[in-house]
Amino acid sequence: MAHKKLLSNWGNYPAVTAEETSFRTVKEAREFIAKHDGIISRGMGRCYGDASLAQHSISTLQFNKILFFDRLNGIIECEAGVTLDSILEVVVPAGWFLPVTPGTKYVSIGGAVASNVHGKNHHIDGCFGDHVIDMEVIVASGESLFCSKEVKADLFVATMGGMGLTGLITRVKFKLKKIYTSYIRQRQVKARNLIEVFELFEQYRHHTYSVAWIDCLKGGDASGRSILILGEHALSEELNARQSRNPLTTHSNKHLPIPFNLPSFILNKYSVKLFNYLYYNKKMPKISDDIVPYDSFFYPLDVIRHWNRGHGRRGVIQYQLVFPLENSLNGLTEVLKRIRKSGMGSFLTVLKLFGPYESLISFPMEGYTLALDFPVERKLFPFLEELDRIVLGNGGRLYLTKDARMSPDMFTKGYPDADKFLDIVNKYNPVFKFSSLLSTRLNITTKQNAIL
Amino acid sequence: MTEVLIIGGTSDIALACAHFFAKHRFNIQLAGRDVEYLGRIKADLEIRYEISCRIYYFEAIDFESHKELIDNLGVFPDITIWAVGYLGDQERAQRLWSESLQIIQVNFCAAVSVLNRVAELYEHEQRGTIVGISSVAGDRGRSSNYLYGASKSALSAYLSGLRQRLSKCRVHVVSVKPGFVRTKMTSDLKLPRALTAVPNTVAKCIYLAVKRKKNVVYVKSEWRYIMCLIKNIPETIFKNLRL
Numbered sequence: 001m002a003h004k005k006l007l008s009n010w011g012n013y014p015a016v017t018a019e020e021t022s023f024r025t026v027k028e029a030r031e032f033i034a035k036h037d038g039i040i041s042r043g044m045g046r047c048y049g050d051a052s053l054a055q056h057s058i059s060t061l062q063f064n065k066i067l068f069f070d071r072l073n074g075i076i077e078c079e080a081g082v083t084l085d086s087i088l089e090v091v092v093p094a095g096w097f098l099p100v101t102p103g104t105k106y107v108s109i110g111g112a113v114a115s116n117v118h119g120k121n122h123h124i125d126g127c128f129g130d131h132v133i134d135m136e137v138i139v140a141s142g143e144s145l146f147c148s149k150e151v152k153a154d155l156f157v158a159t160m161g162g163m164g165l166t167g168l169i170t171r172v173k174f175k176l177k178k179i180y181t182s183y184i185r186q187r188q189v190k191a192r193n194l195i196e197v198f199e200l201f202e203q204y205r206h207h208t209y210s211v212a213w214i215d216c217l218k219g220g221d222a223s224g225r226s227i228l229i230l231g232e233h234a235l236s237e238e239l240n241a242r243q244s245r246n247p248l249t250t251h252s253n254k255h256l257p258i259p260f261n262l263p264s265f266i267l268n269k270y271s272v273k274l275f276n277y278l279y280y281n282k283k284m285p286k287i288s289d290d291i292v293p294y295d296s297f298f299y300p301l302d303v304i305r306h307w308n309r310g311h312g313r314r315g316v317i318q319y320q321l322v323f324p325l326e327n328s329l330n331g332l333t334e335v336l337k338r339i340r341k342s343g344m345g346s347f348l349t350v351l352k353l354f355g356p357y358e359s360l361i362s363f364p365m366e367g368y369t370l371a372l373d374f375p376v377e378r379k380l381f382p383f384l385e386e387l388d389r390i391v392l393g394n395g396g397r398l399y400l401t402k403d404a405r406m407s408p409d410m411f412t413k414g415y416p417d418a419d420k421f422l423d424i425v426n427k428y429n430p431v432f433k434f435s436s437l438l439s440t441r442l443n444i445t446t447k448q449n450a451i452l
Numbered sequence: 453m454t455e456v457l458i459i460g461g462t463s464d465i466a467l468a469c470a471h472f473f474a475k476h477r478f479n480i481q482l483a484g485r486d487v488e489y490l491g492r493i494k495a496d497l498e499i500r501y502e503i504s505c506r507i508y509y510f511e512a513i514d515f516e517s518h519k520e521l522i523d524n525l526g527v528f529p530d531i532t533i534w535a536v537g538y539l540g541d542q543e544r545a546q547r548l549w550s551e552s553l554q555i556i557q558v559n560f561c562a563a564v565s566v567l568n569r570v571a572e573l574y575e576h577e578q579r580g581t582i583v584g585i586s587s588v589a590g591d592r593g594r595s596s597n598y599l600y601g602a603s604k605s606a607l608s609a610y611l612s613g614l615r616q617r618l619s620k621c622r623v624h625v626v627s628v629k630p631g632f633v634r635t636k637m638t639s640d641l642k643l644p645r646a647l648t649a650v651p652n653t654v655a656k657c658i659y660l661a662v663k664r665k666k667n668v669v670y671v672k673s674e675w676r677y678i679m680c681l682i683k684n685i686p687e688t689i690f691k692n693l694r695l
Contacts, residue, residue: 024462024636025489062636065496079492090500 013315043108049404080110116161123355129160161362194224272345460536468651559603
C-alpha cells in the first residue's frame with residue numbers, strides 16, 4: 001500500500017523522504033493505524049511547512065465521498081478527502097456557498113478542520129470550524145469517535161485547529177451559506193499608508209469579506225500603502241444581462257501551468273518592487289466597484305496551478321503573524337520597517353483584520369494578521385527570528401499551518417492554551433501515535449509530554 | 453437517460469468510469485463485494501451528478517449467483533462494463549494451485565459466467581454494448597506474471613469471439629487494454645511514469661471507445677506499439693529475455 005517518496009507541502013520546504021499511504025474504507029484506515037507509529041493525516045498538502053509530514057503520512061484523498069447534501073437547508077456531510085473545489089461544484093449551482101474559505105479551493109475538508117482555516121470573512125463568520133455540526137475521528141486506540149459541541153466536546157474542540165494530533169478526521173458535517181448568485185460585488189479602496197488602511201478596515205467592518213494587499217517594500221510616508229478589497233455576495237438584480245443568464249455558474253476556469261520551478265532569482269527585491277509599483281498605481285480611482293465571479297475574488301492564485309514553483313527549487317516560507325488589536329499598529333510598523341531594511345521582498349503580502357475570537361489552539365485572535373512569503377535562503381532564518389521577537393514582544397503569534405521553522409518557545413508563548421490542548425491530545429493520542437514533523441519540532445508530541 | 457452497469461464496482465478504474473459516465477448523464481449500477489463501500493459511492497455519485505445509482509452485491513467466484521443477478525437488475529443496462537481483475541502473486545501461484553485457481557477464476561471464469569448471460573440478453577434485445585477490461589499482459593506470456601497474463605489472454609480471446617458473434621445483431625463489444633494504471637491493485641509496484649495512466653484516463657478512453665464503437669483500445673497508444681514489438685520477437689530470442 002505504501003511507497004517511499006519525496007514529500008513536501010506547498011512551500012516545497014522542507015522536503016522529506018516518507019511513506020504515503022492511502023485508504024478507501026474506515027477498515028483500511030484502522031488497520032494501518034494499528035500497525036504504525038508516527039502517523040499524520042495529509043490531504044492536498046497545501047499547508048506550507050511540515051504540518052502534514054511524518055514518517056508515515058496517511059493520505060485522505062481516496063477517502064473522498066460526499067455522503068449527504070440537504071439542498072433545502074444547506075447542510076452537507078462529506079469525507080475528509082473531499083476538496084473545497086469539488087464541494088463548490090456541487091453546492092454553488094444549488095445556491096449555497098462555503099461558510100468560510102481560505103485563499104485556495106484546493107484544500108481538503110480534513111485539512112480545513114485540522115487547520116481551522118479562516119477567510120476574508122473572519123470578522124463576521126469566524127473560522128471554518130465554527131460551522132461544523134459534527135464529525136468523526138479515528139483516535140489512537142483505533143476507535144472511530146463521533147464528536148460535536150455536545151458529544152465528546154473536548155475531542156471536537158481540540159480537533160479544530162489541532163493539526164491532526166487528536167487522530168484521523170474521517171467525516172465532517174457542516175452548514176453552508178445561502179447565496180443568490182455566484183458573483184461577488186467587489187469594492188477596492190486605495191490606502192496611502194498603514195494608518196489609512198487601518199481606518200478603512202474599521203470603516204468597512206460590517207462588510208462580509210475584507211482583505212488588503214499591502215506593499216511591504218515602500219518606505220517613508222507611504223509605508224504600508226495598500227489596496228483594501230471588500231466583497232459581498234451579489235444579488236440577482238445586481239448582475240448584468242450576460243451574468244444573469246446563468247447566475248449560479250461555477251465559472252470553471254482555465255489553468256495556467258508553471259510546469260517546473262522557476263529560477264529563484266526571478267522573484268527578488270527589484271522585481272517585487274516593480275510589481276508592487278505597477279499594481280498599486282494601476283489605473284484605478286480611489287474607490288472602484290465591480291461584479292466579479294467568486295473564483296477570481298476568492299482564489300486569484302488558483303488560476304496558476306503551481307504558483308509555488310515561482311519561488312524556485314529551494315522553496316518558500318510563509319510567515320503569517322497576528323498581533324492583538326491594541327499592538328497591531330506598533331507591531332506592523334516595526335515588521336514592515338524590518339523587512340525594508342533587510343531588502344527581502346515578499347511577493348504576496350496580505351493584511352486582514354480578524355474579529356474577536358476564542359479558541360483552544362486556533363490561530364486567529366482579534367487584531368491584524370499579516371501573511372508574508374519569502375524564498376528560502378540562508379539569511380532568511382536569522383531574519384525571521386528577528387521578526388519572531390517583534391511578534392512575541394507585542395503579544396502576537398504565528399500560524400502553525402504555514403510554519404516550517406519556529407521554535408518550541410515561540411509556540412508555547414504564542415498559544416497560552418497549549419497545555420489544555422495537550423491534555424486532550426494525551427487523552428485520545430496517549431503515546432503520540434499521531435505526530436508530525438511539526439509537532440515533534442515544537443515539542444508537542446515529545447516524551448516529557450506523554451502520560452505513560 | 454441511459455444506464456451503465458459496472459461489475460467490480462469498487463475498483464479504482466470502475467470508480468473512475470462511474471464518475472465519467474455519471475458526469476455525462478448516465479445512471480449508474482454498480483456490482484461489487486464491499487456493499488458498505490458501494491453505499492458510500494452511491495451517495496457520492498447521486499449528490500455530485502444528480503443521477504440515480506443502484507448497487508448490487510456481487511461475488512466473482514460465486515458463479516451460481518451470476519445469472520440471478522443479471523436477470524434481476526432493476527433497469528436493464530445499455531452498457532455493461534466488466535471491471536473485475538485480480539493480479540495475484542505470481543510466485544505464490546507457481547507453488548500454490550489455490551492462488552492459480554483464484555487468478556484464473558476471477559479474471560476469466562467469472563467474466564465468462566457473467567458476460568455469457570449479458571450477451572444472451574443483448575442478443576435477444578438486438579442492442580447493447582459490452583466493455584471488457586483485459587490487459588496488455590494478455591498479449592504475450594512473460595515469466596513475471598504469466599498466470600495473470602494467461603487469464604487475461606483468455607479473456608481477450610473470449611471478447612474477440614464474442615464481438616464477432618454479436619456484430620451480427622448490433623451488439624458491440626469493446627476490449628480495453630489499459631497498460632499500467634496507478635490504482636490500489638498496483639500500489640505496491642514501481643511503474644514507469646511515461647507508460648502509466650491514471651484511472652480517469654482509462655475512464656475517458658472507455659467512454660470514447662463506446663461512443664465511437666472501437667473494437668480493441670489501448671489506453672496509452674505507446675502500448676499498442678510496445679506490444680506489437682513484443683509479440684513479434686521470435687520465441688527463441690524471447691525465451692531468453694528478462695521482461
